Amino acid sequence: MSEPVYFAAVPRLKWSLWLLPALACRGPFPQSTLDPRSDFSAAIDGLFTNIFWWALFVFVVVESLLVYAIIRYRARPGAPEPKPLHGHTALEIGWTLAPALILVFIAVPTIRTIFATAGHAPPSALRVEVIGHQWWWEFRYPSLGITTANELHLPVHTPIQLDLSSADIIHSFWVPRLGGKRDLTPGHVTRIAFRSDSAGEYLGQCAEFCGVSHANMRLRVFVQPEAEFQAWVAGQQPASGPAAAGGDARVPEGRQEFVRNGCIACHTIAELPQARGVLGPNLSRVGSRTTIAGGLFANTADNLRRWIHNAPAVKPGALMPPSLLPDSELDALVAYLQSLK
Amino acid sequence: MSTHAGSMGLDSRKMAFWAFIGSECLLFASLISTYLVYKGKSLNGPYPHEILNIPFTSFSTFDLLMSSLAMVLALSAIQRGDMRQGKRWLFVTALLGLIFLGGQVWEFNHFAHQGLGLTTNLFGSTFYVLTGTHGAHVTVGVTWLLTLWVQALRGKLGPAQAMTVEIAGLYWHFVDVVWIVIFTVVYLIQ
Amino acid sequence: MKSWITTTDHKRIGLLYFWTAFAFFLIGGLEALVIRAQLARPEGVGVSAEVFNQMFTMHGTTMVFLALMPLTASLFNFIIPLQIGARDVAFPRLNAFSYWVFVLGGVFLNASFFVGPLFGTGALSVAPDAGWFGYANLTSRQYSPGPNIDFWVLGVQILGVASLAAGFNFIVTILNMRAPGMRMLRVPVFTWMTLVTQFIVITAFPVITVALVLLMFDRFFGTHFFVPAGGGDPILWQHLFWMFGHPEVYILILPAMGIVSEVLPTFSRKPLFGYIVVVYSGILIGFLGWGVWSHHMFAVGLGPIADSVFAGTTMLIAIPTGVKIFNWIATLWGGQLRFTTAMLFALGFIAMFIIGGLSGVTHASPPADLQQTDTYYVVAHIHYVLFGGTMLGLFAGFYYWWPKMTGRLLSETLGRWHFWLSLIGMNLAFFPMHFSGLLGMPRRIYTYPDELGVTSMNLVSTIGAFLIGVATLVFFWNLFRHRRALAPGAGPSDPWGGATLEWAVPSPPPVYNFSVMPVVEGRLPLWRTARHEPIAPLPATPPAPIHVPGGSWWPLITAAALPVMATGAVSRELWVVLLGVAVLIVGVYRWAYEPFEG
Structure with a gap:
């Protein structure tokens, strides 16, 4: 530009x-x-x-x-x-x-x-597909084979092109310190392009009213030095397999709970062959994210537990149904998800 | 006071009707634009060229054009006080309108049997809403004309009410002109 | 009571419009206070997200369709026949019909707050909740399954009927009912701006009607006009909505510009500077208002060429708007300014409208707008235009014409309190919103995190909003309690020394308005000018009996058919819809054949 x-x-x-x-x-x-x-x-x-x-x-x-x-x-x-x-x-x-x-x-x-500022990036640009959902963001890096949610990692000093679309209704992508907003409209692909020369963490959120939890559709962009970004990319690769997570004994149990409770209907986890759902965020590396639930809560065991127990109670309208699982099963699930780093 | 010419030298009701027609133009312009925006965007058939019957609709169009002619004759007869001719032509206008409506009912029914429903595809939705809105206008017009005809039969419509007939005629001609545009946009330019 | 319900007198209908619209203004204001109370603190403590979304949707819908437009309609009704020297509007029964459709449409919309139990849920759960702009495809049955949007789609259609009927009526009244000698370029600016407004109404409302009808088909009959899964495009809704929505802004502001153009000359004791330029720039704003709708859609990504064109047309509108402001200031220049409450509000209008206009120029620039749109910066802008502009203008109009409408002067002391509280309140409420918006606070959010750093700005906005609430209560108090009689007939019919024809008749005017039809020789019939003397006082009693039209039930009955049909649709009871249709047909026929000498 x-x-x-x-x-x-x-x-x-x-x-x-x-x-x-x-x-x-x-x-x-x-x-x-x-x-x-x-x-x-x-x-x-x-x-x-x-x-x-x-x-x-x-x-x-x-x-x-x-x-x-x-x-x-x-x-x-x-x-x-x-x-x-x-x-x-x-x-x-x-x-x-x-x-x-x-x-x-x-x-x-x-x-x-x-x-x-018409959204034309040079061919060398890193292309990321941004897909809006009620009320979270999906990020896909076609050239890197990564799919993640709510937290966008970008290399500094590199031209970026975002291809924006929506899975349900109109949203608007807005990270003010990185640029103006652009709508995500179902049936259309819109673009913005930019280059940031300043590493850092940038907040954004949906700017087009999109229903009950519009206010809770937030995102974070991490603009990282090249080495840091490459390390993140490497850590997201499916090939690197499930982490041992310090050998938490409940991880295998949590994996079973994930299948048994129907989580697999909506979520994808690379290391779990049964988990290929696409309605909810891809959880392959959910343990490496800093936030959950559309950027709403810090990714802590307590928050994860409350979220899985009854999502609509902590985020109005959340589409993940309340599981109301007993504590033991919740603990196992949380341990499993946290192991997915 | 509404029957007297006002400061613009026009009958107030007639002026209001012109404003109404201006407003109606925007209504149909929006509907026709919607039709054009979605032209060729249907995800599945039946498509317009598979289903539209131009000879049949040309006959309907001719019928509606003739009704406008009958309306002109009705108004001119009533203005000169020839109520015998006035009644006859009012009835003919309404009858031609009814024939048009009958044609539309037949056409809708025929399309439905060929698999084009209101929700089948964008063509169906835009086609039925556009021509249906026009058909509703024709229905109002026919009702209005028949009301005037009944008034005339009961001897309550004479040259003194010519302005009422003139305004009904304005409406009728407008509905006719809108149909010419719809016929051209929907049927002729596929 | 019956004489009010069946009235066809433009003055009574004007007063009915005022009290009804003012009630809706209070309701819309309460909704605003709920919104502000919620946002006074971060982390969304107070009402739920669902309730908040209903509040901001109904606040916008109410203020636009049920408060501001009908408040202007109140003045159109009362003042315009008097200003042009007419005994009534062109179609008195159609006028009553407009009023009843507006009231019943407003009741229908607001009933949605309370009828939740009929739909198996609680109160405050089925009111419209997708914004006053109702963007597709959030409004589709899939994403808004409840009756909320049904209320909105049907209610706004009903209100459109009221506006359209009034539009035809006032166009004909202004063009065709003028007194002898009242040529078009002698017509007062308020009447002129009303004429432009009504032309915009009759051309803009059909477009929103079509959009609402298409949405209604999507929701009730399963079409896919705005549903991407069926090939439809939600962006079409935005085009249709803003093709109406932007002209709507001028529908709201032009009447206020007209009011100010009447108040300033009276209290400067000078004729309006550049009358012809003010009239023509109003007409030009009306025309240009049609070519700018996509400036609401810069973030959609319509492409750089479309963005450039709409940026250009939008900036052009600033020119006739600026010209009006300069002419108003030139009207003050060299005058003898009397700071009555009406004058204070008119001056406040100019000062605040300048701010709203300038922030508008900053989002006429598409790249800048990409940061501003859908943030509190735009909320600041529209409130400087619609509160600082339209509402202050309307208050100027009501202080100015209240004595004409009721024969009673409002208290000037309370009026000054009302003015200063409003002015301070609105700047406290809306000025910090420029900052909270630029610092990253989106609109239509029921909660925001403290880490955005906009908490204290929001608290100030909330305090300001409540101050506006206090100011409005002062006005309310003024209307009710502090009425100084300006005894009809005995006192002066004109407390201000106005120049236009409405001041030639007693306050309040007799039912026939003018005892004899005045003959107008100039633009300022009641002032002495270089070319002519003020017109002679009209005789106190008419020399010959004047026939005035009687009342009629049919406008009310015909109007009632519309909410009946809508109720049937919302409740999915076909027989209720058909009942409404039957009432409509009977109403229209009885109306048409009623012996009514208009």
Whole structure:
């Protein structure tokens, strides 16, 4: 993607200047649009900065005229009747042209940025398929043979192309620090492309209202140094087989419970041949994720237990039915899932 | 006051009816656009070329065009006070409308037997909703015309009510013109 | 009582519209307060996700269709026949029909809050819950199986009938019922903006009607217009919805622009600056409003060319809007400004609408919009436009015309409290939303994590929202308690010194409005101008008896047919639908053949 474009004559000041009132509320703001960490988000931020200063300029001019008129022309006792002015052609032309001119200064960089951010990545880009579900994200890396959920791992300094689609209804992919949002529409594939030069963990969430748990459809993007990313890729490969998980004795029992309780109808686990369901997230390496349930809870044994016991009770509308399993079976299941690192 | 010409020199009811027709244009434009957007997008048959019978529908179209002619003759007779001719042509207009509706019922029934239901595919859905909405408009029109005819038979419709007939005629011609567009878009341009 | 139910008098219908719409405004406001109370703190403590989704859906639907539009309709009804010198609207019974359809449609929609037990569930569970924009395919039977969306699809269709009927009525009234000499370019700007609004209504509502009918077929008869599994495309819904939805924004704001264009000249003691430019820019906004709908869809990914075109058309609208603002400021310039409550609200309208307009320009730019759309930044924008704009404008109108409508002045002291509380409340509520949106808070979420860092901004917004609630109670108090009599006939018919024809008749006006038809010679019939004297006072009693139309039951009965049909559909009882159809047919025939001298 090309350099971010914005109107050069406008000095680009630090956001903190006008964000003072917000900063008083204390950061950090992990989902801020004003802290760009990719070429896509930086281009948008530059354009918005430009438009913002024009808007502020117009705001100051027009509101000043209004306030001046209000103070200067307030009724005074004994003042003569005002002169009945019906209009003034030159003024009308003037205040038609002035906003038109400002809009040109906004429209030109706008259109340049539209084309610069149109979602075209170079052929070398890493392609990831993003599939929206009620209410979680599926990520597939066709070139790496990986399928995972809710946590997207990306290499730094590498062009990325996301192909977005939906398994049910319309969602919208939004990780503000990495770029603008793009809808996931069933029956369509949409794209965004970006490159981040800044390793880190970035928060995002669904931005198109998608039903009961729309607010609980969150995601995390880990932009990682090349070596770290490759290590993650290696760890996700099916070939590497099930981990021993420190030899927790309940793992085999948990594997049986997973089959016996019908979990396999909706979930895929690479090392478990019976588990090839596609309705729910792929759990092949669920133990390596930091969160569960659409990025809602930390991936701890307690949270996993509560989630499996009664998912709709902790996440409204969750499609995984309550299992209401006794503690012993829950413990085994949790041990098994945690072993899938 | 509604029967008197107002500040625009037009009868208020007639003006309101023109506004109504403008609004109806947007209604049919939206339905026809939906039909066009989904043209060729059906996932399964029957497809339009397998099922549409152009000679039959051409006859229906001709029938509806003739009804517009009859409507013109009815209005002009009533305006000159010739109620005998007025009654006759009002009835002919309504009858031609009924024949059109009969044709539509036959067509829908025939299509249903050939496997095209409302929910069969996008063609079925868009076709039935578009032509069905038009058919509903024709039904309202026929009812209106028959009401006027009955009024005329009872001697309650004369040249003084010519404006009422003129407005019914406006509606009838509009419904006719919409059909010409539907016939062209759905049947002729496949 | 009976005389009110069967009334066809535009003034009574105007008052009925006011009280009904104000009641719905309070309901919509309560829904807003539930939303704000929930979001005052993170982690969603308070109402459940299901209840929250019903609240924001009904807040939007109620405010647009049941509060703001009917509040403007209240002023159209009461003021426009007076402004153009007419004795009533063109079709008095159709006018009553519009009102009853609106009331019954509103009751039908809101009944969904309480009828859960009839569907085997609790209260607050079957109200519409997919947003006022009802995006497909969330609204399909598969993803919304309950009756919630059925209420919405049918209720909004009913309300569309009310708006369409009123649209035809007011177009004909304004074009065809003007007094002698009231040429189109002498028509007051409020009436002009109403005319533009009604043209938008009659062209925009058929489009949403088609969209709703298609959705209804999907939900009730199993078609696949918006269902991808059957080849349908949910994006078609978005096009149809916004082809209506964006013009709808102008339906809401143009009447307020008209009100301000009446209030400013009266309290500046100067004619409106650039009358013709203000009128033409209103017409231009109406036209351009049709070419911008896809700016609601930049995140859909329609491609860079479509995005560029719609960005361009959207930015163009800023020009006629800016021109209006400059003309209003020029109207103040050199005047003698009297800061009555009506004037304060009109000035507040300009100041706040500027902010809403400028934030609008920032999301006319598609890349910037990709960060802003569906966030609280857009919530801030629409509330600066619809509260800061439409509502402040409407309050200006009600303080200005209340004496005309009732013969009583509202308290100016309470009015000033109302104004300042509203102004401070709305800025506290909506200004921080710009920040919470830019800092990453999406809209339509019932919960947000504390780690987003937007908690304190949300708390401020909540405090502001409750302040608006207090301000509205002050207005309510003002309407009820503090009524200073402006004795009809005895006191001045015009407390403000207005220039337009409505001030030539007593307050409240007699049932026939004008004792004799006035002859209009200029744009400011009641003011002395270089070219003409004010028109002579009208005689206190009509020289000849004036026939006024009587009441009729048929508009109410015909209107009642629509919710009956809808009830049948929601409850899946065919006989109830057929009963509704029968009532409709009987109503229309009895209406048509009723001896009614309009």
